[in-house]
Amino acid sequence: MKKIKQHKVHIISLGCPKNLIDSEVMGGLLNQSGLQMVDRNDSADIVIVNTCAFINPAKEESLEEILTLAETKKKGDRQFKLVVAGCLAQRHGKELSAQIPEVDLFIGTGEVGNIVRHINKLDEIKFRRATVITKPNFLMTSQHPRILSSTMTSAYLKISDGCSNCCSYCVIPSIRGKARSRTPKDILREAENLAAREIKEIIITGQDTTAYGRDLKNRPRLSDLLNDMVRIKGIKWIRLLYTHPAHITTDLLKTIAASKIICHYIDFPIQQIDDTILSAMNRKVTGAKIREVIAQSRLIIPDVALRTSLIVGFPGETPKRFEKLLDFVRDTKFDHLGVFIYSQEEGTAAAKLKAQISEKEKERRRESIMNEQATISNAINKSLIGSTQEVLIEEKSDRPDYNFIGRCRRQAPEIDGITYVKGTRLKIGSIVKCKITACDDYDLFGETI
Numbered sequence: 001m002k003k004i005k006q007h008k009v010h011i012i013s014l015g016c017p018k019n020l021i022d023s024e025v026m027g028g029l030l031n032q033s034g035l036q037m038v039d040r041n042d043s044a045d046i047v048i049v050n051t052c053a054f055i056n057p058a059k060e061e062s063l064e065e066i067l068t069l070a071e072t073k074k075k076g077d078r079q080f081k082l083v084v085a086g087c088l089a090q091r092h093g094k095e096l097s098a099q100i101p102e103v104d105l106f107i108g109t110g111e112v113g114n115i116v117r118h119i120n121k122l123d124e125i126k127f128r129r130a131t132v133i134t135k136p137n138f139l140m141t142s143q144h145p146r147i148l149s150s151t152m153t154s155a156y157l158k159i160s161d162g163c164s165n166c167c168s169y170c171v172i173p174s175i176r177g178k179a180r181s182r183t184p185k186d187i188l189r190e191a192e193n194l195a196a197r198e199i200k201e202i203i204i205t206g207q208d209t210t211a212y213g214r215d216l217k218n219r220p221r222l223s224d225l226l227n228d229m230v231r232i233k234g235i236k237w238i239r240l241l242y243t244h245p246a247h248i249t250t251d252l253l254k255t256i257a258a259s260k261i262i263c264h265y266i267d268f269p270i271q272q273i274d275d276t277i278l279s280a281m282n283r284k285v286t287g288a289k290i291r292e293v294i295a296q297s298r299l300i301i302p303d304v305a306l307r308t309s310l311i312v313g314f315p316g317e318t319p320k321r322f323e324k325l326l327d328f329v330r331d332t333k334f335d336h337l338g339v340f341i342y343s344q345e346e347g348t349a350a351a352k353l354k355a356q357i358s359e360k361e362k363e364r365r366r367e368s369i370m371n372e373q374a375t376i377s378n379a380i381n382k383s384l385i386g387s388t389q390e391v392l393i394e395e396k397s398d399r400p401d402y403n404f405i406g407r408c409r410r411q412a413p414e415i416d417g418i419t420y421v422k423g424t425r426l427k428i429g430s431i432v433k434c435k436i437t438a439c440d441d442y443d444l445f446g447e448t449i
Contacts (some may be wrong), residue, residue, distance in 0.1 A: 008036045009119070010044035014053025015405060017156040017241070017414075019086055021140065023050045026085070026115040029147030033116045037147060046081045046119060049087035053175060055343035062088045070102035075314070077403055081122050083107065085115075087175045087286050090136060097131045099243040103384045108133040109176055112143070136162070138176035139344075142190035153394050153429040154201035154237075155194050158160055159187050159225070163207035165244070167271075168282045169314065169342065170347040171398060181213050188228055195234035199394060200429055202229070203412065210247035223255040225290030230261040236431055237245035237261060245293045246285035253300040263409040264301050268293070269309040273328045274321045277314055280353065287328075304317045305410035307336035312371065314342045314407065315353035322365055329372055336416045337373045339366045371407055374441045377417075378379050381439035388449065389433045391419050393426050402445060408434075 009030055013023035015200040026048065031037050042049045047069055051062035052131045069082055083105045084096070090108035097106055104127075107118055121127055139161050148155060162177040163170075191202055204226075206212065229238055238261055245268050256262050272278050273287045310325065317325075326387050329337065341362040345352045389408040402420035411417055420443065421434055434446035438441055 007046050008038045008039040008044045008209070009046040009048065010038050011050060012047045012065060013050045013067065015050075015054065015058055015087065015359050018158055018161070018205070019052055019206070020358060021052055021146070021156050021158045021205075022086065022109070023048075024110045024146040024148060025112055025140050025144045026050070027147030028117060029113070029116050031147055035119070041080075042078070044080060046083065046122065048083040048085055048115075049227070052368075053087040053171065055340065055345065057087060059092075062086075066096075066100060066103065070100050073102045081105070083119070083122075085109075088264065089131075090133060090175050092170065093131045093133050097129065101129070103316045104129055106131040106133070109136045110134040110138050112138045112140070128431075136175060137178045137180070141182065142186050142193060146198065148199075149238050151395070151428060152199065152325060153392055154203060155197075155199045156203045156205045157187065157190060157194065158205050158377040159209060159212050159222075160206035164206055165284070166282060168280060168353075169311065169345065170249065171345050171348060173234060174347065176207065179207065179211055179215055181216050181217065184213075184225050184228065187225060188232070191229050191232050191235065191356050194234050198234070198429065199236040200431065201239060202235055203241060205241050208244045208247065210243040210244060210249075210252070215377065220350075221251070222250045223249070226252075226259070226262055226396070229357075230259050235261060237263050237409065239263045239265055240358065241267045241412065242284060244285075245290050246269055247285070247365050248297070249292050250296065250300070253297055257301045264303050265305045265307070265410055265412065266294075266297055266301075267307040267412065271309070271311045271315075272314065273325050276322060277317060280316055280350070281311075281314065282349070296366040307338075307393075307412065307416065308334050309315070309338045309340060311342050312369065313339050313357045315355045317342075317352060317365075326369060326372065329369055330376075330415060333380070334373070334379040335410060336412075337369070338375070339369050339373075341366050365438055378439070378441045381420070383415075384436045384444060385439060387436050389419070389436055389444070389446065390422055390431050391431060393421065395426055395428065397421075406432075408444065411444075417444065419444040419446055421446055421448060423448035 011023050013020050052058040081104045084106045085101050089106040093106035160181040162179045163172045164179040212222045272288050391406040391408050393404050393406040395405050402422050404421040404426050406419050433449045436446045438445040
C-alpha cells in the first residue's frame, strides 16, 4: 500500500466504549501509516467523526457534530476533508450523503479495518464523494494498533462485537451484525499489550459480555478467560461491563468473588422488571429471574457493587407497571443506576407496537426514578464514610481542598461517580488506600492513609 500523504487527522469519538475502541483502532492504523494524529479539529486537515446511532439522542448528538463541521467547511474558513464513520453512517449513510454534501466520505462499522485505504483515496485526483456501507462484520484483533493517551490509566478491552439477542427495541444487530467473539488467546495477548503500556485497569466490554464464546468452536467460558487474565503481570484491576441477567452464571459470580484483581462490580442492564414488558422487549428473562440473579450476586459477593440501566416509557408501560418498576428500584437499592427514555427506532419490532407513550410522560418517569436513585445512592455513599477504599488516581483536581481525582473499585469511568482525594505527591496511575471522609449523592471524598 502506498504511503499516505502527510496529513494531520483528528478523530471525534461519540457514543459508547465499544465505539471508542473503534476510534482508537482507526487512529492506530492511520498513525502507523504515516499520519500525524492531533487533539484539535481546527488544526486537522482530515476530521473523522465516529458516530453513534443507538437511540434518538445519540443520533442527534452525532448529527449536531457533523452539521457544525459541515457549516465550518461551507463557510470556507479553512479547508479539510470530513469523514463520517460508525453506527450513524452504517444506518443512514446513504440518505445523509444526499443531505450533507460537505461530507466527503461515509463509511460503515464494517470498514474500521480499512480506514487507511479509505483515507488514502481522499488524495486521489479522481476522488469523488463516496458512501461505503458493507456488511458489519469487522472484529478487531490484538494485531490492530490502538492510539491511547499517554496519561490513560484504564483501557477498554472488547472481547466480542455485534449481538444476537435481538431485543425488540434495539438496532445494534443491524448496525453491528451478529455476535462475534474473539479467541481467548487473542484477547489475552491484547491484555498483555495493555499491561505493557502500564494500563492499570482493564475494563471488559462487548454488546453482551456474558454471551462470550457461544459462537466459537470450543465454546470458551467468560469465567475461564477472566481466570487467565488475572495472571497477567501488571494488571491491577479488571472490571466487567455489559452483562445480561439471563446469561450470568454461578460460575462467573464465584470467579469474581474469588479474585482480588477482578473488581467486585457487575454491570447488568435489566431494562424492566414487569414480565409483560420484558416479553415485549424480547429480553428472554423474567422479573423473578432478575431478582434471583441480584440475590445470588449479593450472596456470593457480599461487597458487590451493582449497576443497572432501565428503559422507561416502553409501549405498554401503564402507570401501574411503572409504579412496579419504581417500587423495585426502591427495594433493590442498586449502587449505580441509569435511565434511558424509550426511543421509537425505525426498523425495530417495538416501533410498531401500539400504546406508545408521550415524550413528556417518558421524561417525567425518568426523573422520578433518578430522583429516587439519588436518595438511594446518597445513603449508600454515607454508609461508606469511615471505610478504607483503594483508589486509582487518574488526574489532578481543580479543587483546592482535594488535590486529585480517582475512582475506587466500585466506580466505573464515565458512568458512575468519582472519588476526590486529599493527598500530596500522588502519581497518576497509582493505586492508593484512602479513608472515605465525606460524600454527596454520587461522589466520594477521601484522604490518603
